[in-house]
Amino acid sequence: MSVQRDDAAQSAYEQFEDLPMRVGVGQIKELSDEHLQFAAQVGIEDVLISPFDPHDEYDLTLTTGEVWTLEELTALRERVEAAGLRLYGLETLPYNLYRILIDDNPQEKIDVVKESLKNIGRAGIPVQGYSGHPPTGVSRTAPKVLRGGAKATAFDPELVDEAILEIRGGGEAQALDPEEVGSRVIETDRELTEEAMWETYELFLQEVIPVAEEYGVTLGLHPTDPPIEQIAGVPLLFRNFENHKRAMELYPSPNHGIKLGMGCWSEMGEDLVEVIKRFGGENIVYVHYRDVVGTAETGFYETFIDDPESNFDEYEVMKTLYEEGFTGVMTPDHVPDLPNEKEWPAGGFRGRAFTIGYLRGMLKAIRSEAGIDD
Template structure:
C-alpha cells in the first residue's frame, strides 16, 4: 500500500457524515477546527472533542476511522505580512502544534497564500456530461479585478493582450454571467460563514501594499524557523500546500508555485519536518511544473498527498478534470510514488482532492468541489489505479 486512503471532513455540519466516509473506502479523516478564529490556540479540549466525534461514529458503526491529518492549521495574515503582532501569533501556533501532538495528531497541512485560498472564476462549470467542475480563467480574473473590484492600478498587473480580451468579454457578459463570476470569486472558504465582499477584499489587499515576493518569502522562513524546532521535538511534520493557482492574483505575490520555490523553502529550513503537501492539481495547473520530477526530488519532504487533475485549456486557464483524465498523467504520478515508496515503505495519507458535482448530489448544499459522489468516484479510481500499479510491478 502506497497511500492511506483519506477523506476531508469539515466537521459535524458537513453534509457528508462520518458514517459514509468509511463506505467510500477511506480510513483517515482529514479535518480541522474551523470554528476557532484564525490565530487563536487550538486547545486540547477542542481537539479531543473532534477526536471523540470520530470515535463515537466508530463505536456506532464498527468503523476504525482516525484523524490522521490537520487541514488546515491556518497561518494568520499578520504572520504573512511580518507585522509586529506575529511573534505572539507564532507562539499561539506553537501551542496548537503541542496540543495536537499531545492528542496524537502529528501531520499538519497549512498554506502561506495571502488573503485567498484557492481561487476559481466559476465553481459550477458545466461539462459535456452534465456534471459541474471548478474552473479558473485568468481573463475572468482580470474582468473582476478591473471592472468589479476596481483595484487601484490593476491594469499594471496584466499584459495588453489579456486586458483587451477581458474588455471584449466583459462587454458581452449578461447580468447573470457577471453575478456568477462575482459570486465565485467572493466565495467564503469552508468554515468561514461571512465570506468576502468587494470592500472586505479591497481592505485585505491594501494590507499587502509594499510587500514584495521576496518579503513574503522572508516572512515564511521567519515563521518556519520558529515553528519547525517545535515540530522536530514532538515528531510532528508540517506540510505546506502549494499556491492555487500557481501564479499571482490581484497583484498578490505567490511563493509556493514552482519547483524553484520548493527548493528555496526546503534549503532555507532543511529539516525533514519542514515538508510539502503534494497537490497534483495546484502544481499541475502550470505546464512548467514537472510533477514526477517534484515527487522524485522532494519525496522525503512529502508528508501528505492531494490527487486531482486539471485540464489545461490555455495558459492560466483550466478546469478540474476527472481524476484519471486531464493533464496530470495520474498513472505516472502514482507509479513514481510507488517507486519511491519501495525505498522507505512510508505510507502517505492521500485524499482525492475535489470532485465533480454529479448525479444525486447536484443541487444539494455541498461546498463546491466537496460533494460526496464526485469524490467517491475519484477515490475509487485512484484506489484501483494504485492496486493495479502495485500488482503489475511486483
Template sequence: MVLRVAVGQSPVATDEYLTFAAQLGVEGVQFNTPDLPGEHRWEQADVQALVDRVAGFGLRVEAIENLPNHFYDKALLGLPGRDEQIAHVRATITHLGRAGVPVLGLNFMLQSVWRTGLDATGRGGATVSAYDHAVAADPARRDEIWVARRDRRIADAKDSWVRGAHLGGDARIDHDRLWANYEYFVRAIVPAAEDAGVRIGFHPDDPPADELHGVARILTSVDALERAATVVDSPALGVELCLGTVSEMGGQAAVLDAVARLGARGKILYVHLRDVAGTMPRFTECFLGEGNYSPLEVVRALHDVGFDGFILDDHTPGLVDDDGYGYRGRAHAIGYIQALIAAVTPGRTP
C-alpha cells in the same frame, strides 16, 4: 504506514462524514480548517475531542489542513504582532501533537485560492471551477473573481467562496518580502513541530500566478516548493502536494518532476490527487483521467519514489443533485484512487 487513501476536506466531523469514510473502507480522515473554538489558537482538549470522535467510528485523524487565517495573518504580512501569533501557532502545534494528530497542512497565500468561475460545465453536465488569468489580473473585473474563504467569525464565509480580492485597497507585497516572512515563520514553528512529533506541509499557491493585484505569490513552481521544504533542515518540514495545482503550473511534466524531486527528499507529507485541463494562464478543473496527467503514471511514480503517506481526492466536480460536500463525486474519486493504489502495489486489492 503504507500508501493509502483518506477521506478529507470537511470542516466538521458529522455522523454522515465519518460513516461515509468508514463505508468506503478507508482508515483515516482529514479535516480542512475544522470548526474548533478559539480566537487565537486551538486548545488540546478541543483537538482531543475531535480525535476521539473520529476514533469512535474506527478511524484516525490523518491530518488537519489549514489554520484559520486570522491565527497567522500578521505573520503572513510581517506586521507587528506576528510574534504573538507565532507563539499561539506553536502552542496549537503542541496541542495537535499531544492529541495524536501527526500532520498539519498550511499555506502561505495572502490572496487565498482564486477562481474566475465556479459553474463551468464539465463532463455530463457536472459543474467545475475555472480560472482565466486575464480576468483575474484586471482590477476592473474584481467582481468576477471568486476567493475561497473559511472564517467561522463571518456568517457568509464559514465554508464558502466570496466575491472580490481577499486583500483590498492598496495592499502590496513583493516576493523578497514574502519569502522573508515565510522563512521567519517556518524557522519559528518548526522547533515546536519537532518537539510535538508533528510534520508541517505547505500547499502550493493556487492559482500559481506570479502575483495577484500587486500581492506576490511564492509557492508557484516546483523549484519554489523545493526551496520552501528545505529552508530549515528538518524532517518536520515538507510539502502538502496538491497535484492539481502543480498540474496548473505545467501539466504532467511538472507533476512528475515534483514527485521525483520532493519524493526523493522525503518531503511529500500527503497528496491532493485532482487535475485540471489546461495550464496557466487558463485552466478548468475536471474528473480524474481527463486532465493534464495520467493518474496511473503519477501514482506509480509516488509508489516508486517510496511515498508512504495518504492521498486525498481534495475536491471533485459537482455531480447533478449532489450536496455541498459532494459525496457522489468524492465516492467516485476515492474509489478511483483506491484502484490506482492497488494497481501499483503488489499484493494489494482495492
C-alpha cells in the same frame, strides 16, 4: 524531550509509523456524523480536517485565530476513532499563512501556531498542513460544464483582474470586486514586496519547525492556487518548483515537507512524475489528488480524475509515488460538482465517492503488480 501524551494519544500516534500509501478523505467545514459515516462506507480509514474557511460561511471544527487546546484536539481525535477511523492530520493552521506573512507584527500569530502545535503533538495527531493560498482562498473565474452537466471550477488569466470568483458549494461561485479582494487581503500599510514576505516566512519557519520537531508533528506546505505571481497586489510565493525548493531549503527538517497539491502543480505546467522524483517520497507529507486541463498561464479548468484530456496520467503518477517510497495519505481534494449536491465546498459526496473508488482501484492494481496482497 519525550512528548507528554497519555496512553491513548501515544497509541494513536504510533499506529501511523508503519502504514503503507493509502487513500483518505479531507473535510472542510464542521465535521459531521454523516461525513464520518461516508468515510467508513467508502472504505477509507484516514481523515484530514481543514479548520479554515476564507468565506466565513461554514461552522468549523476548530476555531481559527486562537490556540487549539489539548482538550478539544483530543476530543476531535477520539470522535474520529469512535467511527473506526484515524485522524491523520489538520489541513490548515489557526491562521492562514498569508495572514502571518502580511502582518506588521506577526509574532503574536506565530506564538498561537506554536502553542497549537504543542497540543497537536500531545493529542497524538501526526500531521499539520498549511496553505500557500492568500486569505481569500482558492480564486477562480467562471465555472466549466463537464460531462453529464457536472460543473468544475476554472480560471481565465485574462479575467482575473476583472472578476474573481470564490469556490462555493454546489457549483456556486460569488463574484468579487478586485478592490474588495484587496481590502480583505491587505491589512497592512507597508509595501508587500516578495522579498519582505520571504523574510517573514523564514522567521515563521525558524520559530515553528523546532516546535514541530520537539512535539512530533510533521508540517506540509500546500502550493498557491492558482499559481500566479499575485492576486490583488499580494505576491504569491508558492507558485513554482524553484520557490518550493527555496521554502524547503530555508530550514531543512524531517518534520517539514510538501503537501503535494497535484492540481496546483498541474496548473503550473509541471510534469508531476518529475516533481515527485525531484522531491522524493519521504519529502511528500500527503497528497491532494486532482487534475486540470490547461495551465494558469493559458487558462485551465478542473475535471474528473479519469478525464483523458487532463494534464497527467493518473496511474503513472500514483505508481511513481509508490516507487519513490511515499507512505502517506492521498485525498480527492476538489472534485466536480454533480447536480443537487450542496453539502461540501468544491464538490459533494458523490463526486468524492467516485474519485475515492477510482484511487483505491488504481492503488490495488499497483500493489498487485508489486506482488502485495491487500
